[in-house]
Every structure is written in structure tokens, then in C-alpha cells.
Amino acid sequence: MIVRPRRDDHLVIGKYTGKVLVGVGLLMVVPFVTSLVFAEWDTAVDFLISMMACFMFGFGAQAMCRTTKELGWTHGLVVASGSWIWATLIGCLPLYLSGHEGSYLDAMFDVMSGYTTTGLYLLQDLDHISHGLNMWRHVLTYAGGQGIVVIALTFLFKGTAGAYSVYVGEGRDERLLPNVVHTARAIWLVSIAYLGAGTLALWVSALLLGQEPVRAFLHSLWVFMGAWSTGGFAPQSYNTMWYHSLPHELITSIIFIAGSFNFALHWAVWTGRRREIVRNVETVSFAVTLTLFVLVATFWLAKAGVYPDAMALFRKAFYQLASGHTTTGFSTIYSRAFVTQWGTAGLLAVTAVMGIGASACSTGGGIKGIRVGMIFKSLVAEVRRMVAPRSAVIRESYHHLRENWLEDDAVKSALMVTVLYVFMYSVAGLLGTFFGYDLPSALFEGVSAGSNTGLSCGLTSPSMPDALKCFYIVFMWLGRLEFMSVFALLGYGISIARGR
Amino acid sequence: MTRRLRHLAAAAFALTGLLIVTSPASAFESPNNPSSGGLVEEPKSWDGKTIRFEGEAVGEAMVRGESAWLHLNDDAYMYKNVEEGAPLEGYNAGMPVWLPAKLARRVRVFGDYKHEGDVVRVTGIFHAACGEHGGDMDIHARELEVVLPGRAVADPVVPWKLDLALVLTVGAVSAIAFDRSARRRERVGNARTRR
Incomplete structure (x- = not known):
């Protein structure tokens, strides 16, 4: 029998969703101040409207949903998944009001893409948008990378009871510290420290590349936010092609690779366990799959004679593949060049790495290196069992912060999520073909949306069918939250309709 | 059962409705032949050929020694941008241009939120994958002419x-x-x- 949620259940969900909305409103202070500093008055008013809408709904929800009931496991998951919808519905107001979006749906697409650190966008005439709006796009992706619920946990949640379920609901399960609120703060500490160092490195590089200081600073800050959050938004429509610079590509590669690593790994390194970088199953898995697919793409591109020399060939292959694998979405080639220059094999190589994706509990998306590593180790264990004598006991382990035995339950869980991702990628690809696109392009774009990467081969555009935009919004959301909390939200909806 | 079928039919009808809703594609035609889109679509056909390319200079000129990078957009916003009330007609589109710094300095206004940039015409060689610039697609220009000077753009509060x-x-x-x-x-x- 399905139990219908009681009034108190709705109230507790409403109360905490309200807190997340207030958090979104507070985030808007950054672009609002940016607009004021650069005298972009129309943009400033857009942000004022949006902030006030967030506060009105956020505080209004908290006031109307007073309850002493504590957050339970289901509530947490529903708050996490539901908040992303509400935060998208209201967070897209500044983009819509700017006049650069074709419809409210397009604005929602961009905001969901930002929060989920995907990087696909439908905003038009990007090269003429205000600094305030560009700041919002990048703050969205930077905040989304840490998790908008993590923000609320850090600043707005007082108690910790039930907070862990909201945290898990956002696709994370690592506790860096015993207390989940302290964990959320530790994630911010790591991110803000990198923000300072990364922006400084990019700023020095940008000055040397010929940008004037203020513009160089803004570009550096935004590029850092796009890279660290593995978001892929860039301040100009040319994306990373704008800079024409090997040092810039190197610095951004380091940042997005670091951003794609597990926060628990960062924390381990911060607390002195540096050898974790070379021992962790996720970094090993990432290094192996990246090397493999860079070799495949390099071989194919060399055979096709696309690039004039080995250096150009390696530079292009490595950057697109590393960007795809970390689910960043920065690119040093035109979107359509994936089709017109890289061809089917190149498209498929990038599709494969995007599908695998980054590390768990990072800013990235995709199946995740830890699952790929665990499934591979499980396969090895099976083969060993087959060839070993019957009496032999074969156990496999993997290193993630410590040596862990590969238990059946963990493998089952990894396989289940992997199957869900593969199913979603297949549906996304098939839907693309249903709308008239060829299979490799449809698969590339569908995987890019579902793995929160943001590389495009030209399929995503403001003129694409609205239904496909809706599907991509759902895929981005599902991919970022790793299904479970979205299923919990659906279950909650069903229990309202059918429960007794 | 009949109710379920009715729900399914309604969902299928709604989905079909959504499928046919698309936003209009751009009606703008680039003054260039080939346009930036044409160059990206058929890079091999134009590789190594001398072309004339016209577009709005956006962002900035990045001067590197004796040369500089310009980015010229030949899109729907090259004469009038969204902040001035131009209709939405798709993404920006353009080409990076590598040229002598003294030519780049002729560009006075660059397109951004507060400006519609100078529209300039360059003549140079198109590279589908430039050996000098790490495989970038670009134009190495020898000549530059300002076709239409840029201007400041006001975006008053509505x-x-x-x-x-x-x-x-x-x-x-x-x-x-x-x-x-x-x-x-x-x-x-x-x-x-x-x-």
C-alpha cells in the first residue's frame, strides 16, 4: 500500500525548498553588484526583479510552511530534486528579461545547463551581453558545480538532522568530515582556494595574451568558474578558441581536470595524503581511459589528415578529449568541426569519454570513474574465478581513500547506475534521430546533455524543436542528480495521487 | 483501462504538438561568400585560398608582438545588436583573423554590451587548420579596411x-x-x- 504524504511532509519540503530559493536569491547579489559597478542599469534592474522574486517565494514558502517536523530521508531527496526545478524556474528570470533568449523555455534550458554544469546554451548574441549577465551565467555554473543544495547547507541550514539526505540527493555521498554541514563548508573552502589561485594564473596569462587588465580579470574569473565547475560556459561565443594560446589551454586543462576530481580526493591531498592522487581508483581509471581515447582520436585524425603537424594534432585531440572526459565542454574547435573535420570516429571517441565522465562527488557528470573502475575490477575478479581452482577464494579490492574490498552490493549499485546512464544515453540518441538528426550527431549531443558535458556538434541551437529542448533539460537534471532523488520526487508525486 | 488509454492518447497528442513546435531559423544572410558558417562546413574546399571577409570586430584586439588577433562576426548582429533592438536570429558566428598589429589598431570600436563594433573587411588566406597556430581555423590577413564605424549603444531601463x-x-x-x-x-x- 502506498502511504499518502501528510500535511507535515509537504510543509517540511516547502520549508527547505524555500531556504534553497533564498540561497539562489543571495547568489544573484554577485551579478547585481557587477552590473552596478559597470553601470549596466537595465541588467541591474533585471537582477533586482529576480532577487526579489526569489526572496518573495523563498521567505514566503518558509513562512507558510512552519513545522517542527525534521527532514527525513525521502524529504531530503525530494527537496534536492525539487529545488533544482524551482531554482531553474526563478533563476532564469535575468536571462529571460535580458532579451537574449528566444523564449522562457530557452532561458530555463540555459539555467538548468548552468546549474548542472553542462554548458550547452541557447542564449543568442552572447558577444553583446552585459558583464552582469555573463557573471550570472558563470556564478550559476560555479555554484551548480558545488551544488546549490550544498550552498544552502553551508549558509542556511542550522540543524544537521536530515541534512545528509539533501546532500546525497544532489548526487553526492562522500563525507569529508563527520558533520555534513562541515563537509559542505569544506567543499566551499577547497573551491574558493582554487578560485583565487586559478583566477590569478589565468589573469597573468590573459595579460600576456594582450587583454586589458579589467577585461582580463573578468575573463579569467569566468573561465576559472567554467573550468573548475566543469561547466563549459565561456564569456565569448568562440569559447576557448578566443584565446589562441597553448599556455591558456594548459592552465584551463589543469583546472578542469582538478575540478573533475572527487572532493574527498582533494581533501585527502589537502590533509597531507598526496599519494592518494596516484593510487585512487578514479584517477587511475581517468588516466587509462583518457590515454586510450586520445590515442584513438589522434590515430583517426592523423589518418584523415585534418591537422598539419603532430603538435597541432595532439593539442587538439588532447584538449577536446580531456574537456569531454572531465565533462567540461570547453572547446578549441568550432562545434560543427566535430562533424566536418573530426568525422564519425572522432565524434564517437568524444561521445565515449563524455559518457564515462568525471569522478564521483566532483563537479562533473557522467557514469563516473569509480563505477568504471569497480566494474572493470569485478570483471577481472570473475575471470580470475573462472581460471582458479574451485576451492580458491578470489577477492578483489580497489583503492579509494583506503583499500576497500569489492563487495557484491557495491558492484550491483555501480552496475545499476551505469545501466541507467546507458539507458538514458540511448534514449537521448534515439530521440535525436526521431527529430531528424543523424545517429552519431544525435548520440553525441544526447550524451553531452545527459553527462552534463556541454560539447556540441551543432545540433543544439535556438531553432531546435522545443520538445527536444525539454528532453535535454530533463536529461541534464537526471544526469546531475544521478537519478535517485528524481525517482524519489516522482514517487512522492505518485504517493500524493494514489496513496491512502 | 479506457481511462488509462485516454490519458495515454492525450499524452501522445501533447507530445506530437510539442514535436512540431520549433523556433524560426535565422533569415539573415552573411555579406561574405563564403560566410564563416560556409568555411566551417567546407573547410577543405577553402583551405589555403585567399578570401575577402567582412564582419563586426568584437571584444578586443589581442596584440602579440608585431601581430594581433581580431575576431570578426558576420552574423545577424553585425550591423545592429540585440541591445539596440535587433531581432533574435540565432548564435553569433565569425572567424578569428591574424594580422599585423598596425592594421588591428585601425579598429576603434569593438562590439560588446555597450558598443556595436566597427565593421571591417579583411583580405587574407584561410586556414582550415593553421600550422602556425596549433591547428586553429583562421584567416591570415594582409589588408584591412573599416567599412562601417562602430558606435556606442544605449540600453535604457524599461x-x-x-x-x-x-x-x-x-x-x-x-x-x-x-x-x-x-x-x-x-x-x-x-x-x-x-x-
Whole structure:
């Protein structure tokens, strides 16, 4: 029998969703101040409207949903998944009001893409948008990378009871510290420290590349936010092609690779366990799959004679593949060049790495290196069992912060999520073909949306069918939250309709 | 069962409706032949050929020694941008141009939020994958001519937005006050219960 949620259940969900909305409103202070500093008055008013809408709904929800009931496991998951919808519905107001979006749906697409650190966008005439709006796009992706619920946990949640379920609901399960609120703060500490160092490195590089200081600073800050959050938004429509610079590509590669690593790994390194970088199953898995697919793409591109020399060939292959694998979405080639220059094999190589994706509990998306590593180790264990004598006991382990035995339950869980991702990628690809696109392009774009990467081969555009935009919004959301909390939200909806 | 079928039919109908809704594609035609889109679509056909390319200079000129990078957009916004009221007609599109720094300095206004940039015409060699620049697609130009000077763009605050901001500010302040008073009532209630 399905139990219908009681009034108190709705109230507790409403109360905490309200807190997340207030958090979104507070985030808007950054672009609002940016607009004021650069005298972009129309943009400033857009942000004022949006902030006030967030506060009105956020505080209004908290006031109307007073309850002493504590957050339970289901509530947490529903708050996490539901908040992303509400935060998208209201967070897209500044983009819509700017006049650069074709419809409210397009604005929602961009905001969901930002929060989920995907990087696909439908905003038009990007090269003429205000600094305030560009700041919002990048703050969205930077905040989304840490998790908008993590923000609320850090600043707005007082108690910790039930907070862990909201945290898990956002696709994370690592506790860096015993207390989940302290964990959320530790994630911010790591991110803000990198923000300072990364922006400084990019700023020095940008000055040397010929940008004037203020513009160089803004570009550096935004590029850092796009890279660290593995978001892929860039301040100009040319994306990373704008800079024409090997040092810039190197610095951004380091940042997005670091951003794609597990926060628990960062924390381990911060607390002195540096050898974790070379021992962790996720970094090993990432290094192996990246090397493999860079070799495949390099071989194919060399055979096709696309690039004039080995250096150009390696530079292009490595950057697109590393960007795809970390689910960043920065690119040093035109979107359509994936089709017109890289061809089917190149498209498929990038599709494969995007599908695998980054590390768990990072800013990235995709199946995740830890699952790929665990499934591979499980396969090895099976083969060993087959060839070993019957009496032999074969156990496999993997290193993630410590040596862990590969238990059946963990493998089952990894396989289940992997199957869900593969199913979603297949549906996304098939839907693309249903709308008239060829299979490799449809698969590339569908995987890019579902793995929160943001590389495009030209399929995503403001003129694409609205239904496909809706599907991509759902895929981005599902991919970022790793299904479970979205299923919990659906279950909650069903229990309202059918429960007794 | 019939009800379920009816729901399914309604969902299928709604989905079909969504499938046919598409936003209009751009009607703008680039002054260039080939346009930047044409160069990206058929890079091999144009590789190594001398072309003439016209577009709005956007962002900045990045001077590197004796040479510089310009980015020229030949898209729907090259004469009038969205901030000035141009209709939305798709993404930006353009080509990077590598040229002598002294030519780049002729560009006075670069396109951004507050400016519509100079429209310039360059003549140079198109590279599908430039050996000098790490495989980038670019044009190495030898000549530059300013076709249309750029200008400052005003984006005044729309009055209805100010009205909306005022209404929402009142709404937000009321919601905060309502929340505060609800909390206070809750605290008082809790204290009484404890007593």
C-alpha cells in the first residue's frame, strides 16, 4: 500500500525548498553588484526583479510552511530534486528579461545547463551581453558545480538532522568530515582556494595574451568558474578558441581536470595524503581511459589528415578529449568541426569519454570513474574465478581513500547506475534521430546533455524543436542528480495521487 | 483501462504538438561568400585560398608582438545588436583573423554590451587548420579596411521593469516580515509548551 504524504511532509519540503530559493536569491547579489559597478542599469534592474522574486517565494514558502517536523530521508531527496526545478524556474528570470533568449523555455534550458554544469546554451548574441549577465551565467555554473543544495547547507541550514539526505540527493555521498554541514563548508573552502589561485594564473596569462587588465580579470574569473565547475560556459561565443594560446589551454586543462576530481580526493591531498592522487581508483581509471581515447582520436585524425603537424594534432585531440572526459565542454574547435573535420570516429571517441565522465562527488557528470573502475575490477575478479581452482577464494579490492574490498552490493549499485546512464544515453540518441538528426550527431549531443558535458556538434541551437529542448533539460537534471532523488520526487508525486 | 488509454492518447497528442513546435531559423544572410558558417562546413574546399571577409570586430584586439588577433562576426548582429533592438536570429558566428598589429589598431570600436563594433573587411588566406597556430581555423590577413564605424549603444531601463521591481520588492519585504513573525510565534509557542 502506498502511504499518502501528510500535511507535515509537504510543509517540511516547502520549508527547505524555500531556504534553497533564498540561497539562489543571495547568489544573484554577485551579478547585481557587477552590473552596478559597470553601470549596466537595465541588467541591474533585471537582477533586482529576480532577487526579489526569489526572496518573495523563498521567505514566503518558509513562512507558510512552519513545522517542527525534521527532514527525513525521502524529504531530503525530494527537496534536492525539487529545488533544482524551482531554482531553474526563478533563476532564469535575468536571462529571460535580458532579451537574449528566444523564449522562457530557452532561458530555463540555459539555467538548468548552468546549474548542472553542462554548458550547452541557447542564449543568442552572447558577444553583446552585459558583464552582469555573463557573471550570472558563470556564478550559476560555479555554484551548480558545488551544488546549490550544498550552498544552502553551508549558509542556511542550522540543524544537521536530515541534512545528509539533501546532500546525497544532489548526487553526492562522500563525507569529508563527520558533520555534513562541515563537509559542505569544506567543499566551499577547497573551491574558493582554487578560485583565487586559478583566477590569478589565468589573469597573468590573459595579460600576456594582450587583454586589458579589467577585461582580463573578468575573463579569467569566468573561465576559472567554467573550468573548475566543469561547466563549459565561456564569456565569448568562440569559447576557448578566443584565446589562441597553448599556455591558456594548459592552465584551463589543469583546472578542469582538478575540478573533475572527487572532493574527498582533494581533501585527502589537502590533509597531507598526496599519494592518494596516484593510487585512487578514479584517477587511475581517468588516466587509462583518457590515454586510450586520445590515442584513438589522434590515430583517426592523423589518418584523415585534418591537422598539419603532430603538435597541432595532439593539442587538439588532447584538449577536446580531456574537456569531454572531465565533462567540461570547453572547446578549441568550432562545434560543427566535430562533424566536418573530426568525422564519425572522432565524434564517437568524444561521445565515449563524455559518457564515462568525471569522478564521483566532483563537479562533473557522467557514469563516473569509480563505477568504471569497480566494474572493470569485478570483471577481472570473475575471470580470475573462472581460471582458479574451485576451492580458491578470489577477492578483489580497489583503492579509494583506503583499500576497500569489492563487495557484491557495491558492484550491483555501480552496475545499476551505469545501466541507467546507458539507458538514458540511448534514449537521448534515439530521440535525436526521431527529430531528424543523424545517429552519431544525435548520440553525441544526447550524451553531452545527459553527462552534463556541454560539447556540441551543432545540433543544439535556438531553432531546435522545443520538445527536444525539454528532453535535454530533463536529461541534464537526471544526469546531475544521478537519478535517485528524481525517482524519489516522482514517487512522492505518485504517493500524493494514489496513496491512502 | 479506457481511462488509462485516454490519458495515454492525450499524452501522445501533447507530445506530437510539442514535436512540431520549433523556433524560426535565422533569415539573415552573411555579406561574405563564403560566410564563416560556409568555411566551417567546407573547410577543405577553402583551405589555403585567399578570401575577402567582412564582419563586426568584437571584444578586443589581442596584440602579440608585431601581430594581433581580431575576431570578426558576420552574423545577424553585425550591423545592429540585440541591445539596440535587433531581432533574435540565432548564435553569433565569425572567424578569428591574424594580422599585423598596425592594421588591428585601425579598429576603434569593438562590439560588446555597450558598443556595436566597427565593421571591417579583411583580405587574407584561410586556414582550415593553421600550422602556425596549433591547428586553429583562421584567416591570415594582409589588408584591412573599416567599412562601417562602430558606435556606442544605449540600453535604457524599461519603465515596466522598474514598476515590477517595486512590486516584487514590496512582496519580498512582506514575505520576510511574515516569516519573521511566524518564527517569533513559533518560538513563543514552543516556550509555552516547555513551561
